[in-house]
Amino acid sequence: MYEVLSNDILAPNLHRLVVRAPRIAPARKPGQFVIIRLDKGEERIPLTIGDADPATGTITLFIQAIGASTRRIVDVPAGGFILDVAGPMGKPTHLDNWQRVACIGGGVGTAVLFPLVKALAATESRITTIIGGRSSQYVILADELKALSEQLLITTENGSLGRKGFVTAALTDLINEPTTKPDAVFAIGPVPMMRAIAELTRPHGIETIVSLNPIMIDGTGMCGGCRVVVDGESKFACVDGPEFDGHKVDFAGLSDRLTTYRDHESHAAAECRLTREVTNA
Amino acid sequence: MPELTMKDRLAIERTHMPELEATARSKSFDEVNRGLSLADAVQEAQRCIQCKTRPCVDGCPVGVSIPEFIDALAREDLPEAARILRGDNALPAVCGRVCPQESQCEAECVRGVKGEAVAIGYLERFVADWAMANTEKLAVAKQSVSTGKQVAVVGCGPAGLTAAGELARQGYGVTIFEALHDTGGVLRYGIPEFRLPKSIIDLEVNRLLDLGVRIECNVIIGKTLTLAQLRSQFDAVFIANGAGLPVMLNLPGENLKGVYSANEYLTRVNLMEAGRNPAAPTPIIQGRSVAVIGGGNTAMDCVRTARRLGARKAMIIYRRSEAEMPARLEEIRHAKEEGVEFVMLTAPLEIIGNDDGWVVALRCEKMELGQPDESGRRKPVAIPDSQYHLEVDVVVNAVGTRSNPLLTTTAPDLELNRWGNIVSNETGATNLGGVYAGGDIVRGGATVILAMGDGKRGATAIHGYLKQQQALSGKGR
Numbered sequence: 001m002y003e004v005l006s007n008d009i010l011a012p013n014l015h016r017l018v019v020r021a022p023r024i025a026p027a028r029k030p031g032q033f034v035i036i037r038l039d040k041g042e043e044r045i046p047l048t049i050g051d052a053d054p055a056t057g058t059i060t061l062f063i064q065a066i067g068a069s070t071r072r073i074v075d076v077p078a079g080g081f082i083l084d085v086a087g088p089m090g091k092p093t094h095l096d097n098w099q100r101v102a103c104i105g106g107g108v109g110t111a112v113l114f115p116l117v118k119a120l121a122a123t124e125s126r127i128t129t130i131i132g133g134r135s136s137q138y139v140i141l142a143d144e145l146k147a148l149s150e151q152l153l154i155t156t157e158n159g160s161l162g163r164k165g166f167v168t169a170a171l172t173d174l175i176n177e178p179t180t181k182p183d184a185v186f187a188i189g190p191v192p193m194m195r196a197i198a199e200l201t202r203p204h205g206i207e208t209i210v211s212l213n214p215i216m217i218d219g220t221g222m223c224g225g226c227r228v229v230v231d232g233e234s235k236f237a238c239v240d241g242p243e244f245d246g247h248k249v250d251f252a253g254l255s256d257r258l259t260t261y262r263d264h265e266s267h268a269a270a271e272c273r274l275t276r277e278v279t280n281a
Numbered sequence: 282m283p284e285l286t287m288k289d290r291l292a293i294e295r296t297h298m299p300e301l302e303a304t305a306r307s308k309s310f311d312e313v314n315r316g317l318s319l320a321d322a323v324q325e326a327q328r329c330i331q332c333k334t335r336p337c338v339d340g341c342p343v344g345v346s347i348p349e350f351i352d353a354l355a356r357e358d359l360p361e362a363a364r365i366l367r368g369d370n371a372l373p374a375v376c377g378r379v380c381p382q383e384s385q386c387e388a389e390c391v392r393g394v395k396g397e398a399v400a401i402g403y404l405e406r407f408v409a410d411w412a413m414a415n416t417e418k419l420a421v422a423k424q425s426v427s428t429g430k431q432v433a434v435v436g437c438g439p440a441g442l443t444a445a446g447e448l449a450r451q452g453y454g455v456t457i458f459e460a461l462h463d464t465g466g467v468l469r470y471g472i473p474e475f476r477l478p479k480s481i482i483d484l485e486v487n488r489l490l491d492l493g494v495r496i497e498c499n500v501i502i503g504k505t506l507t508l509a510q511l512r513s514q515f516d517a518v519f520i521a522n523g524a525g526l527p528v529m530l531n532l533p534g535e536n537l538k539g540v541y542s543a544n545e546y547l548t549r550v551n552l553m554e555a556g557r558n559p560a561a562p563t564p565i566i567q568g569r570s571v572a573v574i575g576g577g578n579t580a581m582d583c584v585r586t587a588r589r590l591g592a593r594k595a596m597i598i599y600r601r602s603e604a605e606m607p608a609r610l611e612e613i614r615h616a617k618e619e620g621v622e623f624v625m626l627t628a629p630l631e632i633i634g635n636d637d638g639w640v641v642a643l644r645c646e647k648m649e650l651g652q653p654d655e656s657g658r659r660k661p662v663a664i665p666d667s668q669y670h671l672e673v674d675v676v677v678n679a680v681g682t683r684s685n686p687l688l689t690t691t692a693p694d695l696e697l698n699r700w701g702n703i704v705s706n707e708t709g710a711t712n713l714g715g716v717y718a719g720g721d722i723v724r725g726g727a728t729v730i731l732a733m734g735d736g737k738r739g740a741t742a743i744h745g746y747l748k749q750q751q752a753l754s755g756k757g758r
Contacts, residue, residue, distance in 0.1 A: 023500060023505050023506065024505060027504065027505055027506070037462055041554065041558070041560070041561065041562075042562055043553060043561075043562040043563040044462070044553070044563075068562065069562045083462070084462040084498065084499050085499060086460065086461075086462065086498075086499035086500075086501060086505075087501070087504065087505065088504055088505070089501065089504060217545060217548055217549065217553070217563075218460075218461065218548060220460050220461075220501060220525075220685065220687055221525070221526055221685050221686075221687060222525035222526060222527070222544050222548070222682075222685060223527065223542055223544040223545035223548055224527045224529070224542045224544070224545060225541075225542075225545045227536060229536060234529055234535065234536065239686075239687065253536055256538065256637075256638040257536065257538060257638075259538070259638075260538045260539075260566065261564040261566075264564035
């Protein structure tokens with residue numbers, strides 16, 4: 001049993017849970033995730049570890065309530081319990097000596113981006129963080145990310161906060177200006193967003209790392225449910241990833257596999273508008 | 282009761298296992314084999330001629346005292362039969378159900394030379410089930426004196442459970458670390474309910490807990506804790522994390538929706554209750570026409586599961602002929618009775634999808650058997666111009682598994698072979714002091730009972746090692 005120490009709401013349907021997990025907290029590195037199961041009979045759900053404090057033995061999880069199972073999880077109050085939390089899983093983020101890095105988060109992807117920016121902030125790299133959301137209320141962790149970055153850019157689709165439009169426009173400006181052109185880009189968010197960013201950086205030869213979110217069951221490499229095609233080869237995101245070279249990922253295949261259980265109620269994913277518009281573009 | 286003569290014993294015919302009727306059972310996950318009645322079990326036990334050579338014991342990977350427990354059963358001394366059986370086998374109710382007895386203990390039975398072997402597996406199952414239902418009639422096992430030493434077991438499958446049971450009985454403090462949220466390894470996520478009810482695993486695991494074994498689920502060795510950490514915190518380690526990495530088919534279309542590895546398909550249904558319990562949040566694509574590729578027990582488990590999930594057509598696709606299939610004969614028979622179609626001498630070439638990315642067909646090629654290859658099996662050779670399409674909406678890949686590198690990649694000093702399996706000697710010792718290994722992580726995909734044999738052998742070796750360590754440290758002072 002893993003105690004939920006706090007549960008606060010960052011944006012509509014997006015919760016931050018701090019969970020006591022004394023074995024996972026000291027073992028975890030940025031980029032890794034856990035698989036949680038709320039209770040007996042519930043499904044296993046992968047969640048990025050947003051932060052960890054080995055001293056207190058706690059981890060932070062960001063959870064978007066998009067289906068029946070995730071709604072039940074975000075309903076756990078402080079003092080409540082999650083039956084199973086297994087991890088840390090996946091490969092840690094590979095950090096290099098980049099001069100300039102752009103870190104881009106879309107929607108709940110911003111939460112997944114957070115531990116990465118925190119890890120990069122401890123290196124010599126100069127970080128520009130770009131975060132986007134549908135409207136101001138969907139922009140999360142702005143203060144935390146601002147404190148860790150040299151520059152923070154915000155975009156909203158309706159212009160209610162920061163620049164009006166998508167994160168890709170802000171990145172285009174960075175790339176086009178020689179003094180701000182990044183050596184590496186981390187992009188985390190809906191598949192169409194990551195795909196659009198990979199296509200944007202490809203002609204410039206900018207290393208682009210994406211964090212993939214396929215369907216998972218065990219998270220330990222035993223089933224291959226999370227397989228993705230990278231550079232023409234089948235990879236298991238849970239053990240070979242979840243971070244991959246964005247220029248080599250088969251995003252179309254990933255998007256398609258993510259729709260496998262669309263007709264099952266608990267998997268009725270709430271598509272964000274960015275997803276739809278980029279898909280239709 | 283008058284003593285039976287040899288002639289009387291030889292005159293008894295082998296009993297049959299009562300089974301659920303095929304049409305009814307192919308719609309439910311209830312256990313197919315129903316177990317023997319006391320009268321049938323006792324009569325079957327009387328078929329054992331108590332031969333002096335006891336070849337059956339040599340055929341059992343954990344060396345169960347087969348003639349002794351059968352003799353006690355024949356005398357209707359069930360507590361004694363249970364005591365003997367449980368003394369030798371940590372999971373008898375499991376083994377009595379899933380062991381391929383026809384190629385192990387029963388293959389060696391002298392009665393099998395002229396006629397049918399004694400149904401050792403049925404009797405083991407009977408005694409184990411009786412013991413679980415009649416705990417009050419059994420003497421409470423004497424707690425061994427604690428040695429004060431601690432042993433870590435990695436993996437809660439058959440090898441780990443067996444090693445843990447043996448070590449606990451010897452007085453060691455045992456902690457099993459399991460990556461999944463539940464116990465049993467392949468017994469839980471792989472073998473379906475209709476062959477091995479989950480309640481049986483729960484009861485067997487509870488017996489280990491009663492012996493003082495601790496089980497910590499959700500701990501992934503190699504991730505949550507490393508082997509190095511275990512070595513510093515425990516006096517010895519037994520690694521039994523299995524070979525759970527699916528071998529891919531490497532066919533075009535393998536990533537279409539509706540294509541599963543056997544591990545994923547079975548895990549969803551067995552561990553997560555997808556399709557089995559209407560309220561289960563974990564989903565599965567059930568499929569009207571399901572093709573399972575492979576010919577082993579895992580393939581049979583998948584195809585029989587597909588029938589139970591409602592597939593109108595559930596097919597086994599196998600490159601060789603039925604005679605070459607590695608699956609147990611009983612599983613093949615059960616599958617056929619349940620309406621499974623056997624598409625033999627057929628190799629899949631491509632999985633074909635529709636515009637929405639869903640499987641719609643399997644492009645296949647017919648094969649014939651050619652000359653025997655290195656393994657002695659006749660090699661399948663493609664028949665020219667024999668390609669055809671088979672309409673399917675779910676494909677399950679059951680061609681095998683290999684070792685999972687999760688633990689080994691974070692234990693660089695541990696010696697591995699070129700398949701990524703841990704190298705260990707005949708006692709289970711690895712190249713690292715105090716670290717032993719057994720089961721599929723050493724053998725590659727094998728059987729439950731071989732894994733249990735390794736668990737038992739590993740526990741014996743660990744006991745020897747720790748006694749030696751104690752003697753050495755005693756001398757040092």
